[in-house]
Amino acid sequence: MAETTETLEDRLSRIHRALGDEHLEAVDAVLDDLEPAEIALLLESLPPAARIRLWQRVPGEVDGEVLLHVHDEVRSTLLDDMDHEEIVAAATGMDTADLAEIFEDLPQQVAEDMLRSMDALQRERLEETLSFEEDSAGRLMRTDTIAVRSDVSLETVCRFLRWKESIPDNTHLLMVVDRDGLFQGTLPMARLISHPPEMAVADLMDHEVDSIRVDMKSRDVATLFQTHDLVSAPVVDEAGLLLGRIVIDDIVDVIREDSEQALMNMAGLDEEEDLFAPVLPSAKRRAVWLGINLITAFLAAWVIGRFEDALDQIVALAVLMPIVASMGGIAGSQTLTLAIRGLALGQISSTNSAWLLRKEVGIAILNGVLWALVVAVLALLWFKSIAIGTIIGAALVINMLAAGIAGIVIPLLLKRAGIDPALSGSVILTTVTDVVGFMSFLGLATYFLL
Amino acid sequence: MAETTETLEDRLSRIHRALGDEHLEAVDAVLDDLEPAEIALLLESLPPAARIRLWQRVPGEVDGEVLLHVHDEVRSTLLDDMDHEEIVAAATGMDTADLAEIFEDLPQQVAEDMLRSMDALQRERLEETLSFEEDSAGRLMRTDTIAVRSDVSLETVCRFLRWKESIPDNTHLLMVVDRDGLFQGTLPMARLISHPPEMAVADLMDHEVDSIRVDMKSRDVATLFQTHDLVSAPVVDEAGLLLGRIVIDDIVDVIREDSEQALMNMAGLDEEEDLFAPVLPSAKRRAVWLGINLITAFLAAWVIGRFEDALDQIVALAVLMPIVASMGGIAGSQTLTLAIRGLALGQISSTNSAWLLRKEVGIAILNGVLWALVVAVLALLWFKSIAIGTIIGAALVINMLAAGIAGIVIPLLLKRAGIDPALSGSVILTTVTDVVGFMSFLGLATYFLL
Numbered sequence: 011m012a013e014t015t016e017t018l019e020d021r022l023s024r025i026h027r028a029l030g031d032e033h034l035e036a037v038d039a040v041l042d043d044l045e046p047a048e049i050a051l052l053l054e055s056l057p058p059a060a061r062i063r064l065w066q067r068v069p070g071e072v073d074g075e076v077l078l079h080v081h082d083e084v085r086s087t088l089l090d091d092m093d094h095e096e097i098v099a100a101a102t103g104m105d106t107a108d109l110a111e112i113f114e115d116l117p118q119q120v121a122e123d124m125l126r127s128m129d130a131l132q133r134e135r136l137e138e139t140l141s142f143e144e145d146s147a148g149r150l151m152r153t154d155t156i157a158v159r160s161d162v163s164l165e166t167v168c169r170f171l172r173w174k175e176s177i178p179d180n181t182h183l184l185m186v187v188d189r190d191g192l193f194q195g196t197l198p199m200a201r202l203i204s205h206p207p208e209m210a211v212a213d214l215m216d217h218e219v220d221s222i223r224v225d226m227k228s229r230d231v232a233t234l235f236q237t238h239d240l241v242s243a244p245v246v247d248e249a250g251l252l253l254g255r256i257v258i259d260d261i262v263d264v265i266r267e268d269s270e271q272a273l274m275n276m277a278g279l280d281e282e283e284d285l286f287a288p289v290l291p292s293a294k295r296r297a298v299w300l301g302i303n304l305i306t307a308f309l310a311a312w313v314i315g316r317f318e319d320a321l322d323q324i325v326a327l328a329v330l331m332p333i334v335a336s337m338g339g340i341a342g343s344q345t346l347t348l349a350i351r352g353l354a355l356g357q358i359s360s361t362n363s364a365w366l367l368r369k370e371v372g373i374a375i376l377n378g379v380l381w382a383l384v385v386a387v388l389a390l391l392w393f394k395s396i397a398i399g400t401i402i403g404a405a406l407v408i409n410m411l412a413a414g415i416a417g418i419v420i421p422l423l424l425k426r427a428g429i430d431p432a433l434s435g436s437v438i439l440t441t442v443t444d445v446v447g448f449m450s451f452l453g454l455a456t457y458f459l460l
Numbered sequence: 461m462a463e464t465t466e467t468l469e470d471r472l473s474r475i476h477r478a479l480g481d482e483h484l485e486a487v488d489a490v491l492d493d494l495e496p497a498e499i500a501l502l503l504e505s506l507p508p509a510a511r512i513r514l515w516q517r518v519p520g521e522v523d524g525e526v527l528l529h530v531h532d533e534v535r536s537t538l539l540d541d542m543d544h545e546e547i548v549a550a551a552t553g554m555d556t557a558d559l560a561e562i563f564e565d566l567p568q569q570v571a572e573d574m575l576r577s578m579d580a581l582q583r584e585r586l587e588e589t590l591s592f593e594e595d596s597a598g599r600l601m602r603t604d605t606i607a608v609r610s611d612v613s614l615e616t617v618c619r620f621l622r623w624k625e626s627i628p629d630n631t632h633l634l635m636v637v638d639r640d641g642l643f644q645g646t647l648p649m650a651r652l653i654s655h656p657p658e659m660a661v662a663d664l665m666d667h668e669v670d671s672i673r674v675d676m677k678s679r680d681v682a683t684l685f686q687t688h689d690l691v692s693a694p695v696v697d698e699a700g701l702l703l704g705r706i707v708i709d710d711i712v713d714v715i716r717e718d719s720e721q722a723l724m725n726m727a728g729l730d731e732e733e734d735l736f737a738p739v740l741p742s743a744k745r746r747a748v749w750l751g752i753n754l755i756t757a758f759l760a761a762w763v764i765g766r767f768e769d770a771l772d773q774i775v776a777l778a779v780l781m782p783i784v785a786s787m788g789g790i791a792g793s794q795t796l797t798l799a800i801r802g803l804a805l806g807q808i809s810s811t812n813s814a815w816l817l818r819k820e821v822g823i824a825i826l827n828g829v830l831w832a833l834v835v836a837v838l839a840l841l842w843f844k845s846i847a848i849g850t851i852i853g854a855a856l857v858i859n860m861l862a863a864g865i866a867g868i869v870i871p872l873l874l875k876r877a878g879i880d881p882a883l884s885g886s887v888i889l890t891t892v893t894d895v896v897g898f899m900s901f902l903g904l905a906t907y908f909l910l
Contacts, residue, residue, distance in 0.1 A: 022812065045688050051807065055808070055809075056812065174654065200631045203622070203652065204626075237501065239497070258709070258712070262708070269715075273726070278790075285802045293822070296823060299794065300791060303786065306786075310782055311779050314778065314779045318775050321779070328781075332785070332894070347727035356501070357468070357505035365507040372739035376740070440786075
């Protein structure tokens, strides 16, 4: 019985120590106990130099599987370290679906050589898989399906299974097809065993089975698996011909990547980003995001600049103005995050967005008034001016209202325009809350105090 | 063959129209086609009044399953609408693990009545499940395991399976135990069929199987499933006694909730939050977060207040100071988000955090200098002052450096203190970047310009 109590953190320290001491047997001992996906996690957790040293100790026969499990960016750092022959060896023997996943990351020359070294059937399969759109069911599909005909008896099925050399261990469903290969339904293995052998497949199989069209989007496939509690599902073409199956362990990756994406995109990062990427490429990528934000910061500064007279005469305005902008930004980002999750889950549509907007306006008014009172009193005590207290309170209500509306409207508009709301939503939102915040506060002050 | 082309959005519009027209047969027609998890998604996508009207049309026999699939907060709105008998009826017949999940949300009186109406075995099972910690393997475990002894033949196993009335369809592994019930290994169903009946279980089973301790954390169980590509796994107690199994569809929920949590927590929201919660409770919950942020906003204002003289004399400082704070905030939140994801994946530990810190310092210096030059030139052109350009550039470098360091150090310290870095990391980070930003810019200006 395998013990699984060692955490990734413990393993990391063990590997670090072993790599530091050049104690390569100890490194190999750690690697020996690990699944390829665990080696992948470990590699991703190491700075570049240590990562390459560990990678060189990873046995060639698991190279392919490890490459499959790392994020895109880490994969290219590993591929960079492999020579032509090692890459070809790693890719040989990979399942077509797996190979397709990394194929486009391979160096041009390696890819060409590999295509040449394949037999016609393999090449055709790979090209077919690559012809499906990325993020579609066709790319997730495995072709190791076991199909039986509906008009045979259970005994014949058992004989067929015994005759087959190997059945994938995670097969719990047999696919049932007609004589033309058209998908008919499924037969759970468990049922096959617990029923009399003379029964016909047709009498025992499930006819009402969710089949997945090969062009279905990965995200929709994942939703289907989750809502229908599926473990595996048949994939068919538009004519209903059985092409393969999708198994849940590949769906788990889709779900994880999808949720990571929103988190990373909201900070202007890519979910494939390597935590241990070298400084220069990381700095370059992040520079773009900072540049975009700089434009909005200058826009806010320009708005402030319109009110130089007020700032010149009343220094309290400069002291207090960031409070108005900041509270609007916080309130807006709460609304925006809720909206982004709702859109990702498909829960927001034209039918309920009006209700949602009214709700957020309601919240903005309640919290706006509450915190406006607090801020007004504090400002009054600080600067001994009822006017300034009143003005900052009013500006806060206005900005939080703008934040609540923008938090719903911006992601909806972006979604409609086909732009990822998680990626650009927060920049646009901050622009709105900064501009409205500074403008309302300084504008009211100019109007009433000068 | 079931067609699955209708999206959640299409369904929402259909339901909305049908509810609006009081066309209840149309509502029922939509519900008829749906799995409980899909009904749950639909209910979560409706404003309160429409939600309750739809809930009243959901057939009683799926009530329990639907309750299981909605977020905690939505569940309580649904439970509020049910009377005592309906709740008891929904809970009756639920699997123990499922019942345990909603049991603590039930009204006190209902819970007591239900315990009383159970037989001794059911009650004992429920109490045992509830005795396991939330978010542990014990709570995820199903007890519908099929266990066979290792010393019997495959034929005996098949006879036993045929004798059993039903085998769960998603059973693809038989658990193998010794005569004391101690877990020995597993036997894939597929292998059972494809081998001669006279073979002994012991000769065919897998001995090296990952078993899960009942007190293992859900998050670790999820990692194990992902890294080992598991579909189901045995759960054992500390003595190695087989207690049940965990199936991947429950793990998928853990993974999704886990990733949602980071996203929601970073905005000070709870991942169980109902998108369509009424205004008052939503406003109340968010008020806390706004209040915390107000403290940091006043802290920043107080820092600015220390430099009233400078602001009084040079109005350009008030105009430009938000740029320094804002760029620091953006840079810091990028580092923070990367660190939070790294910590969630277990990829950051004491062995590599120093490397990571150096990397972020390097990025901060590069991007700091780059954008400092840009900002300095723009400020120079705007205010025709080399001094102001130089000072804002220097302040920007200082603040981005502080942001990079804080983005790594804050989440690590929070993690060590047992506090969720996603929840409080961004507030603390903003405090640092605001305070350092205003202080460095206005401080340098006071020192060199006054």
